[in-house]
Amino acid sequence: MCRVASEGIPARLTALLSARGADLGVSWADSVTASLGGRITRAEVERELDEIYTALVAALGRGSLDARGEAFGEVRALLTELSRNRARQGFSPVETAVGVFALKEVLEPSLSGADGDVEAYLRFAGLLDALGLFTMEVYSRTREDLISAQAEQLLELSTPVVKLWDGVIGVPLVGTLDSARTMVVMEKMLQALVDSESEQAIIDITGVPAVDTEVAQHLLKTVVAARMMGAECTISGIRPQIAQTIVALGIDFGDIVTKATLADALQHALRRSGVVLTRTAPVAGS
């Protein structure tokens, strides 16, 4: 490794970035604004890039080229903020990292030409690559945090257990049914069966987008638990596409009664609990 030369590189880059600061900044902001398709204003982009630019020059001024090193702490903090904002605003990872990679393109003409400082350019490109990857990393971590936060919110979104009739409760399920949510649903349903002294429960899956083996297993467990308490479950809201998928998967719901609609299931549950519904002539005027 050529220590002397590489030690000089941060200084050479600092000189170049400071000397050409204004017009580099303009081309950088141009390139980033264009790639974001107007979803962030030019002024906003300039403000973000200006801060990053200043921090970058300061870090180089401390003689470092190590993106993960201490000197670049401020740069990383700014990039973290930028990535988090972009992730929350729904920008793609590429649109996020372009902020960093664009600077490379902007600098390329002045560094990589015949009389350019190729060595400095290559080291600078390497540094920006590392910072770009860092940006992507923060971006994906933010997205993952957002997703798990949403998952928790969904879980907290109380699963309502409603009384449909004397002795009949209904549990409308919406969204995906994972292990954590099943636990919540099951507990609520069993408690409601006890509290309302019901012997019939209808689990409606109209709002469940797909029933795979995991969801099916959870449904089956819930039904078995209800049976142990002397209650019967009917599963309703099985749409045609779900029915076909369940059959192709090979899932067998055994002797559990399934119905296409909640109305059918209610009729079935009432019949089982001995309620007879009869239709009479509509009463005029009431």
Next chain:
Amino acid sequence: MVNATLRGPEVLGIRAVAGVVRARQLVRAFAQECRLSLVEQTKFVTAASELARNTLVHGGGGSMTAAMVEERGRRGVQLVFADQGPGIADVDLALTDGWSSGGGMGLGLPGSRRLVDDFSLDTAAGHGTTVSITKWAR
């Protein structure tokens, strides 16, 4: 076999349950863009859900690669699930309805094969598992 790639490939890491959820969402988006019917979409998303969960649970995590492809004038969505896990020693057994090494229903692998148009499984004990599936628009 495939003449052209119309969208993607998009790679998604499957390292936690959130990855399985995202895999389903991404596959749904691809299936809609490819204009699969609602039944075909549901079947395909369900197959993807099974394979993504196998990648996570049995394969110890891995990735899904999704692409919209074209072959002889028809469009389709192709998914590749890959992990570096323990692999499957007995493929015939794993593809048997009801066989599970854990407490599962043992329907994920054989069931997803029935839910798609093309299915290929590449695995060996100690060498990870790759499952590729395709659904063609009609």
